[in-house]
Amino acid sequence: LAKTTQPISMDSYEGQEVNITCSHNNIATNDYITWYQQFPSQGPRFIIQGYKTKVTNEVASLFIPADRKSSTLSLPRVSLSDTAVYYCLVGAYGGSQGNLIFGKGTKLSVKP
Amino acid sequence: DSGVTQTPKHLITATGQRVTLRCSPRSGDLSVYWYQQSLDQGLQFLIQYYNGEERAKGNILERFSAQQFPDLHSELNLSSLELGDSALYFCASSVDGGQAFFGQGTRLTVV
Numbered sequence: 197l198a199k200t201t202q203p204i205s206m207d208s209y210e211g212q213e214v215n216i217t218c219s220h221n222n223i224a225t226n227d228y229i230t231w232y233q234q235f236p237s238q239g240p241r242f243i244i245q246g247y248k249t250k251v252t253n254e255v256a257s258l259f260i261p262a263d264r265k266s267s268t269l270s271l272p273r274v275s276l277s278d279t280a281v282y283y284c285l286v287g288a289y290g291g292s293q294g295n296l297i298f299g300k301g302t303k304l305s306v307k308p
Numbered sequence: 309d310s311g312v313t314q315t316p317k318h319l320i321t322a323t324g325q326r327v328t329l330r331c332s333p334r335s336g337d338l339s340v341y342w343y344q345q346s347l348d349q350g351l352q353f354l355i356q357y358y359n360g361e362e363r364a365k366g367n368i369l370e371r372f373s374a375q376q377f378p379d380l381h382s383e384l385n386l387s388s389l390e391l392g393d394s395a396l397y398f399c400a401s402s403v404d405g406g407q408a409f410f411g412q413g414t415r416l417t418v419v
Contacts, residue, residue, distance in 0.1 A: 228406065230406070230407070234351075237396065237413070237415075238410075238412065238413070239310065239312075239398045239400065239410025239411055239412060239413055240351070240398075240400075240408075240410050241310075241410070242407045242408065242409070245406060245407060283351075287405070288405075289404055289405040289406040296341050296353065296356070296400065296402075296405070296408055297353050297366070298343075298350055298351040298353065299350065300350050301350065
């Protein structure tokens with residue numbers, strides 16, 4: 197199971213782009229990278245998942261370099277409601293797999 | 309609404325007691341995961357079931373046990389409760405372990 201390393205916390209202001217980087221040096225060939233968002237007292241919510249290069253959806257982009265040893269979650273023009281903890285997970289999926297092991301995450305604080 | 313239902317939402321019980329938390333996964337999801345989250349702490353993975361079989365085990369105490377039934381709902385049993393077991397307990401479900409959907413959690417308070 198690949199270990200992930202993220203910054204413990206980040207601060208930003210409304211309207212800015214926020215990039216949260218996750219290191220996963222021991223990522224395996226069949227591992228995917230998934231990001232979740234968690235608000236206080238709520239269950240985590242899936243944000244985005246990718247394998248390589250770039251993935252974009254309506255809320256975020258995920259950049260993965262060719263060596264896949266790191267990934268960057270990009271949140272465009274954050275608002276106060278984006279204040280949350282963001283988790284980076286790495287694991288293989290399919291069938292009975294799916295190692296949903298959460299690290300400590302990155303606590304993002306968005307200020308007005 | 310994630311489609312994952314956890315009951316009860318809140319539970320207050322005394323030390324030494326036993327409780328059962330219930331999780332109904334999204335329709336069609338075969339995997340169920342259980343997590344414990346204490347105040348200001350991270351999500352501690354407890355156990356995973358896949359189609360009725362235990363698939364992975366995390367930091368689950370011997371006083372805790374779980375099972376997944378043929379209809380795929382799952383129950384987490386916590387016994388000989390201690391004050392330190394007070395936490396939010398989350399259940400998540402997934403069809404293939406990729407994108408998981410979490411319930412709203414059960415807040416357990418042991419007094």
